[in-house]
Amino acid sequence: MTLNRRTLIGGALAGGAAGLFGVPAAARAAGPAGMPAYTYLRDALRMPLAYNPTGEFIFPCIRGVYDKISGARGRYYLYYAPHEKPGGICVAWADSLAGPFTSSAGNPIIDNVLPSTTVSHVSSPHVTWIPSARQFYLYYHGENTTTRVARSSDGLTFRDETPILSTRLVPGLTETSYARVFAHGGRYVMVYMGVLGGRRRIYHGWSPNGWDQWTFAQTALVNPEPDGLTDISGPHVVERNGTTYVAYHGNDGRMRITEVGNAFDREVHLGVFHSPIASDNGRVAAPSFGTDGGVSYMFYEAGARLNARICIARAV
Numbered sequence: 505m506t507l508n509r510r511t512l513i514g515g516a517l518a519g520g521a522a523g524l525f526g527v528p529a530a531a532r533a534a535g536p537a538g539m540p541a542y543t544y545l546r547d548a549l550r551m552p553l554a555y556n557p558t559g560e561f562i563f564p565c566i567r568g569v570y571d572k573i574s575g576a577r578g579r580y581y582l583y584y585a586p587h588e589k590p591g592g593i594c595v596a597w598a599d600s601l602a603g604p605f606t607s608s609a610g611n612p613i614i615d616n617v618l619p620s621t622t623v624s625h626v627s628s629p630h631v632t633w634i635p636s637a638r639q640f641y642l643y644y645h646g647e648n649t650t651t652r653v654a655r656s657s658d659g660l661t662f663r664d665e666t667p668i669l670s671t672r673l674v675p676g677l678t679e680t681s682y683a684r685v686f687a688h689g690g691r692y693v694m695v696y697m698g699v700l701g702g703r704r705r706i707y708h709g710w711s712p713n714g715w716d717q718w719t720f721a722q723t724a725l726v727n728p729e730p731d732g733l734t735d736i737s738g739p740h741v742v743e744r745n746g747t748t749y750v751a752y753h754g755n756d757g758r759m760r761i762t763e764v765g766n767a768f769d770r771e772v773h774l775g776v777f778h779s780p781i782a783s784d785n786g787r788v789a790a791p792s793f794g795t796d797g798g799v800s801y802m803f804y805e806a807g808a809r810l811n812a813r814i815c816i817a818r819a820v
Contacts, residue, residue: 536774537742537749537761542802542817544781548582549596549814550604555611558588563628563682563738564803564814566601566794567640569659572633577608580794581659582803583629583642584814590616591625593644595660601796603816614654616646618665623647630684631659632692634714641714643668643694645681651696653715666715669696673720674707676700682790685714686741688748689766694718695725695739695750703728704735706752708768726750726762730773736760738790738805751777757787759804780806784815 535541548564561584570579578597582605585593592612596605616623626646634641640656651669654662671677683696692714698707705727709720728736735755742749742761748768751761758779763772780788784806792803800819805812 535761535777537745537763537777539742539751539761539777540800540819542778542800543820544783545801545816545818546603547813548603548605548803548816549584550606553607553611554609555592555594555607556586557590557592558586560586560588560807560810560812561594561814562587562805562809562812563630563790564792564805565630565684566792566801566803567631567633567659568794568796572640573658576659578606580605580796581631582814583631585612585627585629585644587625587627588810589625591627591646592616593626593629593642593662601794601799601801601816602818608660610660613660614642614644614662614665618646618652620665620667623650626652628682632685632687632714634692636713637715641685643683643685645683648679648681651680651683651694655715668716668718669694669709669720674698674722677707679704680707682737682739684740687714688741688743693741693768694720695741697737697739698724700724704737704755706736706739706750721768725764725768726752726771726773728754730771731760731775740791740793742793749774751791753787753789753791757784757789759788759791778802778804778817785811787812 565583569576579599582596593614594611596607598605623646630643640659642654649671654665656662677698679699685694694709705724708725711718733754739752789805802817806815
């Protein structure tokens, strides 16, 4: 289905992608937009965990740190969190994207007692390296109505917690959460889940520096109806083929990809690129991508939303 933004909003709704990544040439094109086929490799985290208040983990974010800081615990940091109260932003590390990852004994690195307030939970971490600042920026939500950012020089100790997005900035939304931020076109673009009229949609915003001066679009970037769904979430920007896509999961438990274009002004729904296997317990969600040794990896949630674990898949 090929739609532009005006056609979709005026028609279909009335009726009712470590960072931006490229897949190695050796990977077999198996899905829409030439996405590779991914096969389950292992669960990401080495158990037991020092911090495990709810027994469920969501929203993996994988980052290579070996070329950014000295004295890192491993070549790669994996950020994740439980979602149920009290949540807590956690980190683990490994020297290969193949894992498994060892969680920090100091988790959580951010808890629900924030410098400016105490919230019921904090969750959905996404970390972006900002070269001009030589710092890591960590985006997360708490409550579900507010997305925040904090910064760090070592990827482990974060400070300067600052709210940057809330429902009051996009009228009609009752949630603004699950944000990821990517360098794109000389600025930083955020994709996040907004709830409008009880349905989860993908929205976006942009900033010159990833910290402040944010502008947020007032209409959805990607909508669930063209996919035959009621809810979509867990967006990740994917840059390939000279254009830009958003990967995300739907309420049917599968991951899809939609072209939004380099100007984020299109909405071309391309379909499913990854479906759950038996061990995923009916749901794959919240992809985060990285490449190690010329091999593409995908980290993702597997299982029901409040009973999920984090898995590693490898391109074949």
